[in-house]
Amino acid sequence: MLLQYNATDLKLLQKDYYGPDSGAEWSRFWSVHRVDLHNGLRELAIQAQDKILGPPVDVKLGQEIAVVDCETGTIRLKDGRWEQHDLVVIADGAHSRLIEDFTGNPSTVHRTGRSIYRWLVSMDEVNTDPVLQKLYADPQGTCKSGFVAWGDKENRILWVSYKCRGGQVLNNAVVHDTQTGEGEEDLWQSPVSREQVFKVLQSFHPSVQKMVYMTSEDGIKTHHLYKRLPLQSFVRGKALVVGDAAHVMMPTHAAGAGVAIETAATLETLFDFSGIREKNTWTMERRLEVFDKLRVPRCNLAMLSSNAGPDWLQVPGVENEIRKYYSGPLPPAGAMPYSSAFRDVLFKHDEYQAAKECMDKTAKILSGRDGKETEDK
Ligand SMILES: Cc1cc2nc3c(=O)[nH]c(=O)nc-3n(C[C@H](O)[C@H](O)[C@H](O)COP(=O)(O)OP(=O)(O)OC[C@H]3O[C@@H](n4cnc5c(N)ncnc54)[C@H](O)[C@@H]3O)c2cc1C
Structure with missing residues (x-):
């Protein structure tokens, strides 16, 4: 399911269902935690000789x-x-x-002047807010994967969220104009303060903003976007x-x-x-x-x-x-x-x-x- 809302008043802008019964082309749509994907791929690569997959890969770190x-x-x-x-x-x-x-x-x-904030929160915590709980509810019970997104066109911000780890964890990604001094060290993941993220998301609905302050193992990271x-x-x-x-x-x-x-x-x-x-x-x-x-x-x-x-x-x-x-x-x-x-x-x-x-x-x-x-x- 893709649900896109206006950031300020949560007016629905786009709704697309692509669960298993929506046509074969989406039967393999997955939302996956990056660490789980890396571990899964490594397991496939190093597993014992397989008729289809061939000899195991020798991974040298x-x-x-x-x-x-x-x-x-x-x-x-x-x-x-x-x-x-x-x-x-x-x-x-x-x-x-x-x-x-x-x-x-x-x-x-080269850098594009656009960056992305990323952090993970627990769905248990998200569901404590009644507005958020409603947004992530899945009435059909069939659609564990998919996006819930909020857009603020005026400030050029797009916040995309999706559940992973069997619906336990919510991944948040906020594409925005790079703020002064943000992520200058140019690492894959540079830490950024919650106050800074909150400031950028001033126009967002209060329930959605709450997620900035929810518990997140590694805090919030920022990453420059490149072309x-x-x-x-x-x-x-x-x-x-x-x-x-x-x-x-x-x-x-x-x-x-x-x-x-x-x-x-x-x-x-x-x-x-x-x-x-x-x-x-x-x-x-x-x-x-x-x-x-x-x-x-x-x-x-x-x-x-x-x-x-x-x-x-x-x-x-x-x-x-x-x-x-x-x-x-x-x-x-x-x-x-x-x-x-x-x-x-x-x-x-x-x-x-x-x-x-x-x-x-x-x-x-x-x-x-x-x-x-x-x-x-
Ligand atoms: C915030 C964000 C969200 C994204 N979300 C999605 C998404 O939802 N779906 C999607 O399809 N894509 C997504 N992407 C894109 C995706 O992450 C990349 O396209 C993908 O990781 C590229 O894989 P890669 O193996 O080419 O490079 P990388 O994943 O960057 O891996 C490169 C590897 O090479 C190693 N390396 C570097 N230099 C050397 C060297 N000299 N010698 C040996 N090893 C070296 C590095 O250590 C690293 O392990 C996202 C990207 C970002 C930044």
């Missing part, structure tokens, strides 16, 4: 990469060691240093770049990690161990071409649409910019974020299927015989 030579697939670690690999996946996030090795130019990542110029290619030599390093974006459509996870599905499909013979450079190169063909349009669509804000396609020039990379369908210009037409484009995408189809098509073209890729060239 504290191994900072200082330099990548993309053409040769060589990396230098911070402790001075050099390693050479068949494929290097650059995934060092929004503050990527390695993107400069990838492009050969200074990073184009970067789109990349024309995510591949260089024996390296590719994924995630925020390739396409950091505004959180407008909550799509950053979503598209990065799609990319993981692309990698899983294209670089399935059984499909590539050891040291087959020719096949690797063809697969990397397919990778670019699949990911540049989709990731740049997500980034450019997120960076243009909720009115994305109505913003002059945005559609033209998107069309430089992406030729698929777009929702009508006035479609609200998370509305059905919008979800069809941004979220109803099966990357496993797209990658498989693209591989099959490419293999047919390359081999010219029975869809079998020529592995020995």
